Amino acid sequence: MMGGSSESSELDRMALTVLQPGFDGTSPPDWLRRALAEGLGGAVLFARNIxxxxxxxxxxxxxxxxxxxxxxxxxxxxxxxxxxEARTGSSWPGNLALGVAGDVSLTQRVARQMGRLLAAADITLDYAPVVDVNSNPRNPVIGVRSFGADPALVARHGVAWIQGMQGAGVAACAKHFPGHGDTMTDSHLALPTVPVPRDVLERRDLPPFRAAVDAGVRAVMCGHLLVPALDDAPATLSHAVLTGLLREELGFDGLVVTDAIEMRAVAALRSPGEIAVGALAAGADAVCVGVSSPEGESVYALRDAVVHAVREGSLAEERLAEAAGRALRLAGWYAREAPARAAALRDADEGLGLAAATAALRVIGTAGRPALRVAPLVVEMSARPTQAVGRATPLGVGGALAEVLPGTVRVEVAEGGDLPDLADPGRPLVVAVHEAARHGWIQRLLAEAVRARPDAVVVETGLPGTPAGAVYLATHGNSAASARAAARWLTGGG
Known part of the structure; x- marks a missing residue:
């Protein structure tokens, strides 16, 4: 570690101020306590911490x-x-469900209640909302995380979401700038390219970010994206994107935070220290690091890389000071919003999550509404969740139906597996799928199930595809709230 002069000490502190590392454990490890005392400006919580x-x-x-x-x-x-809520599944439907419901006041109320959840834990910043326009339906990582494919709709709901969250005294963060919606690659695994001309970006991808900036969003997260129309460097490392476009053209003066720098989109190109320095030089103010070494050595190595870059002249001290200042300014905003958080904590909106998820249900191909009275067989098919999701939603459609109809039998079928015996005509069949249109193996097994049981009810929890079965119910999301809304509708409630 570095030390010595007051100048060195101040550089060390500024370099720590711009870092937002993750850590292991449900209490702060000793290294994290020490780093915080030395000026570490941020930290990120994951399901492993909660x-x-x-x-x-x-x-x-x-x-x-x-x-x-x-x-x-x-x-x-x-x-x-x-x-x-990783252990139980979210009480709130995701963005696509809110976009389909189409009520911006509902979106704002949901975001306020989510802000209430964060305020109860004294959390400063929510890395949300996603304001990417899901223009590519085969996008492997955005999908139902987007409000939809229409830029104007995404902008409206993004603004409402920001107003709800920040109205509860918790900072919102619009992501993933300049737009992750038109990609075929998951940036956790490789560097995605958005191969469209600047005019397409202007009319499709940028409007929701412009609206978020105009609405006063406190933070923006840049995506690990290559956008050749803007630069030949990934957005995270691009001065043209972060300073030229976001700061100077869009007028954003809040906190710019990177996506996690261990994601392969950038980690395959440079070392962690080089990414941190490059992002700061490009215009980022906070460096998100999802995984840290057990004793925090990796965090101190990032600090030292930033200090070294200032001393050798590859990162201007003024740029580091500006970044650290923005992190401190966000902390100051949060402190001043204590009355808003106190008000939000008194403002419980019971039943809102289920009501919002119900408003997003859409039914196709039914001559009459099914009302399950007998415990069904539920076959659930879903690809492995992306790294953004982490663990699969604990409560699926089968679990939600089992809450209503004890005796419900759940069978999970993974890629490479076979369908169970579907022959019992006395037991209704529900086939719950996620993103069937994107996965050939799910399409194949779904078709096989419907051939065997034309009376099957099909529930799609992702982007809707070709309707199948006697009833095709689209939830537009796979939260616990959406699963319960589907179960209630299928059993005659709601």
Whole structure:
């Protein structure tokens, strides 16, 4: 570690201020406490850090004992992307469901209630909402995380979501700039390219970000994306994208945070220190690091890489000071919003999650509404969740039906597996699929199931595809709320 002069000490502190690392454990490890006391400006919570609401609040309180202004961040999008409710599944439908429901006031209320959840844990920053326009239906990582494929709709709901979250006193973060919707590659695995001309970006991908900036969003997350129309460097490392476009053209003056720098889109190109320095030089203010070494050596190595870059002249000290200042400014905004959080904590909106998920249900191909009275056989088929999701949603359609109809039999079929025996005519069949249109093996088994049982009810929890079965119910998301809304509708409730 570096030390010595007051100048060195100040550089060290500024370099720590711009880092937002993840860590292991449900209480802060010793290295994290030490780093926070030395000026570490942020930290990111994942499902691995969270057991229950009381523990989460205690964890954040322990972090704030070392640095009261630490920017505590979390990925809490609703739908399949939840950290605080990873053990149970999200109480809130995700973005696509809200976009389909089409009511911006509903979107704002949902985001406020999600803000209430974060406020109870004293979390500063939510890495949400996704304001990518899902223009490519075969996108492997955005999909139901987007409000939809229409830029104007995405902009409207993105603004409503930001207003709801920030109205509850928690900072929102629009992502993934300049737009991850038209990609065929998951940036967790490789570098995606958005191969369209600038005019397409202007009319399709950028409007929701412009709207978010105009609405006062406190943070923007850049995506690990290659956009040749803007630069030949990934957006995370592009001065043209982060400073020229986001700062100068869109007028954003809040916190720019990177996506996690261990994602292969950039990690395959440069070392962690080089990515951190390059992102800061390009215009980022906070470097998100999802995984840290057990004793925190990797975090201190990033600090030292940033300090070294300043000393050798590859990163201007003024740029580092500006970035650190923006992180501190966000912490100051959060401190001033304490009354808004207190008001939100008194503002419970019971039943809202289920009501919002119900508003997003769409039924195709039914001559009459099914009302399941007998415990069904539920066959569930889904590809492995992406790294963005983490673990699969704990409560699927089968689990939600079992809550209503005890005796429900659930069978999960993975890629390479076979369907169970479907022959019992006395037991209704429900086939629950996720993103069938994107996975040939799910399409094949779904067709086989419907041939064997034309009376099957099909529930699609992702982007809807070709309708199948006697009834085709689209939930437009795979949260616990959406599963329960589907179960209630299938059993005659709602």
């Amino acid at each position: 057991a229950d609401p009381d523990q989460t609040a205690a964890l954040v309180a322990a972090m704030r004992e070392e640095n009261p202004g630490v920017v505590v961040a979390v990925d809490e999008e609703g739908g399949a992307i939840t950290r605080l």
